[in-house]
Amino acid sequence: MKKQVLIVDDKSSIAKVVSIYLKKDFDFIYFDNAIKAIAWLNEGHNPDIIISDLRMPEMSGIEFIKYIKNNELLKFIPIIVLSSEDSSTEKIKLLDSGVSDYIVKPFNPMELKIRINKILN
Numbered sequence: 001m002k003k004q005v006l007i008v009d010d011k012s013s014i015a016k017v018v019s020i021y022l023k024k025d026f027d028f029i030y031f032d033n034a035i036k037a038i039a040w041l042n043e044g045h046n047p048d049i050i051i052s053d054l055r056m057p058e059m060s061g062i063e064f065i066k067y068i069k070n071n072e073l074l075k076f077i078p079i080i081v082l083s084s085e086d087s088s089t090e091k092i093k094l095l096d097s098g099v100s101d102y103i104v105k106p107f108n109p110m111e112l113k114i115r116i117n118k119i120l121n
Contacts, residue, residue, distance in 0.1 A: 002027045003120055006047035008037045008064060010056045014082065014105075018051065021109035026116070033057065034064035041074055048120055049100075051112075054083040054090075062094070069098045078119045082107060 005022075007015045007030045015030040022028075029047060031037040035058055037050075050068065054061035061081065068074045078100040091102045100119045103112060 003048040003116075004029065005116070006031070006037060006040075006045075006050045007052075008034055008050065008056070008061070009053040009082070011053070014053070017109060018112065022113050022116075025113065034059040034061065034067075037064065038067060041068075046074075047077060049116060050077055050079045051082050052079060054081060054085050065094065065097065065099060080112070080115065080119070082112070 003026050005026045005028050007018060007028060009015060010032050012030070012032060015028065019028045029040070029045070031040065033056055034052070052061045052064055061083065065079055065081075068077060068079060075098070079098070080101045080103060081094055081099050082103050082105060084105040086104045094102055101115050103115065
């Protein structure tokens with residue numbers, strides 16, 4: 001059975017690229033904002049891993065990650081940040097707060113696949 005990946009990014013092109021390259025190995029759920037993703041998670045869905053952008057309207061990726069990490073039912077879900085934000089300070093802060101990995105856009109989908117597999121295995 002394929003592992004389920006939740007992608008949260010306001011740019012659907014990111015989800016398309018990821019799913020094109022990785023659809024043989026994973027099933028994908030995509031939301032264009034964190035509020036919709038939280039509503040889906042609160043319905044009882046538990047993806048194997050979350051890929052989230054940081055800069056999104058309505059609710060930032062940082063707020064989304066804090067919500068996940070402060071929720072007893074969700075905090076165990078690994079999170080990969082996929083962001084154009086290439087700040088060492090931001091990376092360190094997020095990795096320290098429980099994010100499993102941080103990848104800077106533009107990214108290589110095959111590198112993302114390897115990182116997902118390392119986290120899930």
